[in-house]
Amino acid sequence: MVFYGKQITYGSDKPEGYAPRLIDARIERLLGLFGAVEVRGTKWCGKSWSSFAFGESSIFLDNENVRTLVKADPRLALRGQSPHVIDEWQEVPAVWDAARRAIDSSGGSKGLYILTGSSTPEKDKVSHSGAGRIARIDMSTMTLLERGIARGGVSLSGLFAGNFESGLAQEFGLAQIADAICVGGWPALVGATPQDAAEVVSQYLGALFDVSVPKKGGVPQTARRLALSLARNVATSATLDTLAADADLGEDNVDLARSTVRRYLDMFEDLFFIEELPGWDAPVRSKSRLRTKSKRYFADPSIAASLLGMGPERLLSDSQTFGLLFESLCVHELRVFASLLPGSHAGSLRYYGDADGLEADIVFDLNDGRWAAIEVKLGEDKVPRGIANLQRLAGKIAANPAARNPEPEFMMVLTAASPFWRRDEESGVYVVPLTALEP
Known part of the structure; x- marks a missing residue:
């Protein structure tokens, strides 16, 4: 085949x-x-x-x-x-x-x-x-391509090779993205409604907390509370203290609370329930401190939606949470694509952040030194801001003459919905809707 x-x-x-x-x-x-x-x-x-x-x-x-x-x-x-x-x-x-x-x-x-x-x-x-x-x-849950939702058109490996042609994107709006997030990439849910998917994902969580967690020596109720805290802090590098306080673990001893959170985070990783995205130790010569603590995402974006009790309608009325879960979906898709790229390795996918407030949501770092940066934005109105962030990042790295590869192979703003995939003429940054991306 x-x-x-x-x-x-x-x-x-x-x-x-x-x-x-x-x-x-x-x-x-x-x-x-x-x-x-x-x-x-x-x-x-x-x-x-x-x-x-x-x-x-x-x-x-x-x-x-x-x-x-x-x-x-x-x-x-x-x-x-x-x-x-x-x-x-x-x-x-x-x-x-x-x-x-x-x-x-x-x-x-x-x-x-x-x-x-x-x-x-x-x-x-x-x-x-x-x-x-x-x-x-x-292995991940299914991508939008595998679910038959996305049609592709912009090859990630092609971008690294310098190949790109503008094109007309498929008609796909924020409401459809919200549905895709809430249904998730579970093979058994291809074609399901968000309402039916909510029932199934709830059963998944029940099996994980009530069966898998006790097998690892954990307490279901504690695991549920911490998972809800992770959902409230998804796509962030929340500290152990933040998660412990938010989960209300009831620990008077701070060290004990941190140790409890760390133990359950390790347990969740062992169960492939959460995934970490490390910070990129970028080759910059700057007094600005880099943030390298890992961000955390769930194995599928529908998990966060289920834990937060959010269906598509609520997501569409809460742009902040919608943006974080859309970022989760983008990281989910790009993890799969990155694993198939020639020259990728276990640490290829990262994020950039520094004390100056400069961020890039996703950085590809290949084993031959080539790199690319991606900003995630829900709508077209945020694209200029994403382009500006990427240009600042490229400028910081280029300012270090000792950097192994000061020029990125490409920079891209990944959107939820755009009428075209295109190259911004002034900056050279690509603007691509998520449904157009393929390996």
Whole structure:
């Protein structure tokens, strides 16, 4: 099958009606390079289906009877035709080491296993990192492209190569963006109404707080309070003290409150519930202090909307929250696209902020030193401000003669709705609606 220019060859276990995902090309590539691939991500994001799509056999470790047998002999989980999918492997952490040993014993065979997981097991339960044998892929919920909402037209990799042509954007307004945020990228909700999606996302949160959190040693009520605090502070680098006070943890001891927040944040990351966006240590020569504390986003923007009890109508009447959740959607989309870019790495996606108040919502930093900056704006009326911010950032970096690459490959203002994607002639900054962006 050809999907976004990539010829994909699937396995015999491909589920009927499977909708191709952008990450499929990367799964296929890594299966050809490593003995196994681990596909990680939040619950319900589609990692199991994507894994089965490449599989020839599978085993499910969330089945209690199967899990009991595999705990007694982890090698049982490895039986099957390759690529063999081991779903929810973290239920029996010993499977990881068994797979690693089997890969070593195979004499370097590739594509033997696909391991899926929606949480990270305790580090002391796994004796080897799997380096060189098992590749890791972090999977997200579906992008607007994968959901059939966006049509694309502006290639991110093309921008890095200097290729761009202006074009007419699809008709897409703020109301449709609000719907897309509230429905989210859950594969089971493609085509759902925001009202139906609200019920499903609520069930997701219930399963996470009441089942997954206790498995990690957490208290559901505390997790809920902190998650609500994170929703109120989404897309910010809120301190541990701010989150503790906002969550009303009831801790009299400040150090204990910080430690509680840190423990739950780590737990949420292990469950792929939240994602951090680090600050960019930009090559600037300035007395202005850089902000490098990570901003936090949820695995899907619909989670924040659900926690805040906001449907599309409320979002449209609250421009501040709408703007933050639109930024969350943009970061969500760009995380997926960044993972597919040649030259990208684990820290490619960042943000810029300094004590002078200068910000850039997203910075791409590739492993060859090239970089690009993006500002996110809801409407066309804010585009000039975004362009001015980007020009100031480029000027600050160019002012440092020791910078490894003073000129950005490109700068872009990403909007919720614009009639055209275009290049601003005076500044050279691209203005692109989110629905026009593609890898």
